[in-house]
Amino acid sequence: MHATDPRPHVVIVGGGFAGLTAARTLATADVRITLIDRTNHHLFQPLLYQVAMAVLNPADITVPIRWMLRDQPNATVIMAEVDRIDVPQHTLTLDGGSSIVAWDYLIVASGARHAYFGHPEWEGNAPGLKSIEDALEMRRRFLLSFEAAERSSAAGQREALLTFVIVGGGPTGVELAGMIPEITRKAMKHDFRRIDPASARVVLLEAGPRLLPQFPEALSARAERDLRELGVDVRTNTAVTSVDDAGVTVASGERIFAHTVFWGAGNQASPLGKQLGAPLDRVGRVVVSPDLSLPNDPHVFAIGDIASVLTDAGTPVPAVAPAANQMGAHAAKAILHDLRGTSRTAFAYFNKGDLATIGRHRAVASIGAVKLQGNIAWLAWLFIHILYLAGFRNRITVFVQWAFQYITYQRGVRLITGTTAHRLLNTSRDRELARAEAGSMPPKL
Amino acid sequence: MHATDPRPHVVIVGGGFAGLTAARTLATADVRITLIDRTNHHLFQPLLYQVAMAVLNPADITVPIRWMLRDQPNATVIMAEVDRIDVPQHTLTLDGGSSIVAWDYLIVASGARHAYFGHPEWEGNAPGLKSIEDALEMRRRFLLSFEAAERSSAAGQREALLTFVIVGGGPTGVELAGMIPEITRKAMKHDFRRIDPASARVVLLEAGPRLLPQFPEALSARAERDLRELGVDVRTNTAVTSVDDAGVTVASGERIFAHTVFWGAGNQASPLGKQLGAPLDRVGRVVVSPDLSLPNDPHVFAIGDIASVLTDAGTPVPAVAPAANQMGAHAAKAILHDLRGTSRTAFAYFNKGDLATIGRHRAVASIGAVKLQGNIAWLAWLFIHILYLAGFRNRITVFVQWAFQYITYQRGVRLITGTTAHRLLNTSRDRELARAEAGSMPPKL
Structure with a gap:
């Protein structure tokens, strides 16, 4: 051709x-x-966790690759x-x-x-977060847990449905863990009759000695403190030894029952x-x-x-x-x-700094010698992300839309697509619990 | 309980x-x-075709049912x-x-x-439009057709990939058919190198004698004229007799080769x-x-x-x-x-009127004795839909977001999720065409 x-x-x-x-x-x-x-799209991966947590639309952080290169005649895009x-x-x-x-x-x-450290079989019960499809699957599981809990009439089952385990204390894990309490306590506040979404338990497991290992130690400590203040059960030095449909087992042998496990490690x-x-x-x-x-x-x-x-x-x-x-x-x-005909040079990485958010008004940032935390770090995070997003989208559109999505997230993007909640109510542990109940009948609602 | x-x-x-x-x-x-x-959501179905055509986000026209009833303590929602x-x-x-x-x-x-008039086997090749999942499947096929055409090196295949057949001349069919030319000629204008999206062919098939049969005849005629002006190949009195992965066959025996068929009938x-x-x-x-x-x-x-x-x-x-x-x-x-303890009354339907849009600046409306067409009907349509949407969402949010999505749809929501384009390049007709080419080798890009 x-x-x-x-x-x-x-x-x-x-x-x-x-x-x-x-x-x-x-x-x-x-x-x-x-x-x-x-795929047909470029993905703004740093905000993917907000799609997974039903705050942003998939299209808010994706742009068709061919649209980004539309004014570059020497480039052809093939999906x-x-x-x-x-x-x-x-x-x-x-x-x-x-x-x-x-x-x-x-x-x-x-x-x-x-990666699952040699345990690819864990993926089905502990999805990770790299693509839009991953984020939509996380969103589906996250939202379905509450739907299933509202239907459940067994206390043990309800508790497992409202337990969210996040494996990995890097930025993805910290950002996911920090977002859940905000949503359960605010966005979902008035929506349920039989459960209190604010009672949801978030467990963040990190195999190493501290969260955000690439950050300075003081900021790791601050992130942990911020997460604890949000009610997150942070456990460092806690390696996961198995994942199944009923939850996770950690190195100490402890079993954490959870219908929803997210993977942010490796x-x-x-x-x-x-x-x-x-x-x-x-x-x-x-x-x-x-x-x-x-x-x-x-x-x-x-x-x-x-x-x-x-x-x-x-x-x-x-x-x-x-x-x-x-x-x-x-x-x-x-x-x-x-x-x-000139000589190639060697690549040298310039570190612009590290940033991670914790919930909606806290963050930690390490930019050169500058270390920020709390609200000021969060504002820096917001500013940098709007600036980056604006680089590939209409500057005003993105600002208005994103600000709107972000400020008004009372409703958010709480859309479940795909299957119904039924699967979540029929794990191996549910069957075990059901067998334990003598002569159990289908519950009457 | x-x-x-x-x-x-x-x-x-x-x-x-x-x-x-x-x-x-x-x-x-x-x-x-x-x-x-x-599902977990109430769906504003009248705008579903705009999700299918990659103009609006799924979450723009859906709201969690439990959020809509959050202030009504006597109501419990079960998914x-x-x-x-x-x-x-x-x-x-x-x-x-x-x-x-x-x-x-x-x-x-x-x-x-x-419904497929006793041919449920048509559904796989001619998806309809009732749910968000339906709309996402339509969006996927619509966008993938252009991606596959950009890759294809066979003229016959490219032509079939850029032919969109819509079955059914009711409001859904008319609205889908009117939207495609707007997108191919404007939103996609600069994005492709090997195909011209504006060359896409849209065929609207209606078994009855006129489009929009529930409207007054004059408005049906106007809708047909408007669609023809947009380049749509409108065929009334044309029943579909079969649908397969290569396209449709109509009652006259004519075969229309199309990789993408949408169902808006029955x-x-x-x-x-x-x-x-x-x-x-x-x-x-x-x-x-x-x-x-x-x-x-x-x-x-x-x-x-x-x-x-x-x-x-x-x-x-x-x-x-x-x-x-x-x-x-x-x-x-x-x-x-x-x-x-009072007596029930009989239901009496009050007809508020009929509305259908054709593309972005034309519509037909029949409201009591009033008949509108062209731009004024389109403004009426816009006003009524914003009003309705506002009824279940924050009034300012919806107005700003929707106006933004609508006005800036140059980029739109052109997001493909799910599988790759490969399936579209391997229909029964493609294999037939390939066999016809003697000693064919894989094409070089």
Whole structure:
């Protein structure tokens, strides 16, 4: 189709922060770009937990990738699944071999999924949070728990339905845990007749000694204190040893009965990394050269959450949006250097800081030497996120809509799509409890 | 559980317009109300097609039922599926017998689904539009067609991917058909490189002699003219004789190849109607007494789209929101009459008028003797819908949000969730076309 197009073909796999920034950095370059993503949208992942907690609409934090590149004529967007990458041949195949794409440069930015430490069977009972589908599944389970509890006539069952266990004390876990009490105590306040949503129990489990391990210790302590004030049962040094449909078991042997378990621990790089012929680190990330290209092929780059890169201090570059953006720009600039005949440079990560919110008016922030907490950190968080969101959407639209969604969240986006609540009322423990009740009859409402 | 509550128990099945209005009409009555719905939300169905066409968010037109009744202490909301109604025993069972509900009064308002005229096998290839799930499936197919077309390298396949067939010339069909050209010509204008979305073909098929048969003839003609001006291929007197994954066949034998077919023809009442022991009409609706109760039990009512009721003129009361609201209020008032010892009255339908939009700045409206068309009818439509929506949501929120969504729909809610585009590229006709090409190789992008 493009046999006659003399421009180098840059193929980018993944339309997240890394891939999209790479495409945009090449906007005026004399190349043709094909960006391939399995979804049609770029996702503003830092706010994904707000979709999971029924505060924001999925469309509030997603934008069609092709819409973002609409004014960039050198870029074509293809929605497809990449299933095989052949580095020596410089080709990849889409959707079970239905088409083949040849490249001059390849940028792999296909991200990561959550990982279950060798227990993939836990996923069904403890969904993680990486995609919009993940967030909608979390939202569904979160909201269904209250619906099922309102119907339940057994106290033990009701208690398990109103227990939410979150595994992992990183930013995702902390943000999820901090949001639940706000919703149960405020947004749901008057809506139920038989249960009090405010009685919901939130348990945050972290295997390590403190929450938010990438933050300074003082901020970890503050986050823990803030969460406790919101009523969250925070347990550090508490590893999960099993997850099933009735709840979780922790290393001490304690069983926590909960119909709803959310997973915020551990990442596993996209399996495409395995096909690149380069060494991988422990979690499957591609160990790249200083310019972010493969040791075995300078025309192929791995960037974003799929890449294993060290900071100047020798610590891993974190899996956050600013790092992905920086790597995307760097890989694109390496290609520009090649086109101009100048030398590529080594990637250097610039840490813009770390931020995590706790509920609606508290946050912790570590920006260079500055450490913020409480309301001022929350305002900083709000400001930065509005600024970022505005970068890819109409500035006024996003501000008004988001402010509205956020301020008026009394109603929120409490929409359940999919199946009914019935499954939640029929776990292994429910059957056990039912057997324990002699001659049990169907409850009368 | 409520063995000691002396108030009569009014059980309402369905939280649509009819059921919700019945519950609200009983707000101050000395009864206890249990409203049961299989979903957690009330749906503003008149705008459902805008969700299907990626203009509005699902949450923009849904509200949790329990939130709408939060200030009505005599009402409890249960999310469950009703699977058996026993009229003589005055009980119903939920979710496969998991619980039993006894009533003093029962109001059945479980609505209707679309019907396929004895061809349920068509549904997989021609989804209809009654629920949020339906709308999301339509949105997914609509958006995926363009994604798949952008990837396709076969002209015949591309053409079928960009052909949208809509079956049924009632308000739903007319509104869907009128919206597509607006989106393909404006919202998607700059987004594709290999296809021109404006070249999409929209075919509207109506078995009867004219569109919008419930409207005056002059307005039907105007709607047809407006649609033709938008480029829609309107075909009246054209019955569909089969639907498969490659498109539709019409009575003349003509085959229209289309990857996307939407169904806007025919209703079938909820199957719960069959369990009431009352006579049913041709489409399964319950033929009720003049007070909307069952001929066989005055303590059971059937209202909304599940009820077969005639107007004073002897024509069927249409399946529209105002009719459902009026029936809901009437059934509730019949119960109030019983409680006060006064006589029930007969239901009389008051026709507030008919409205249908064509694209974004045209509509037809028939309100009493007044007939409107063009832009003025569209403004009337806008005003009435904002007013209605405002009735169940914060007045300012809805106005600002909706206006924003509507005015800035350049980007819209073009979010695909679920599977990838691959299925759309592998229909029976694609395989046929592929076999026709001798020695075909996977296309190179």
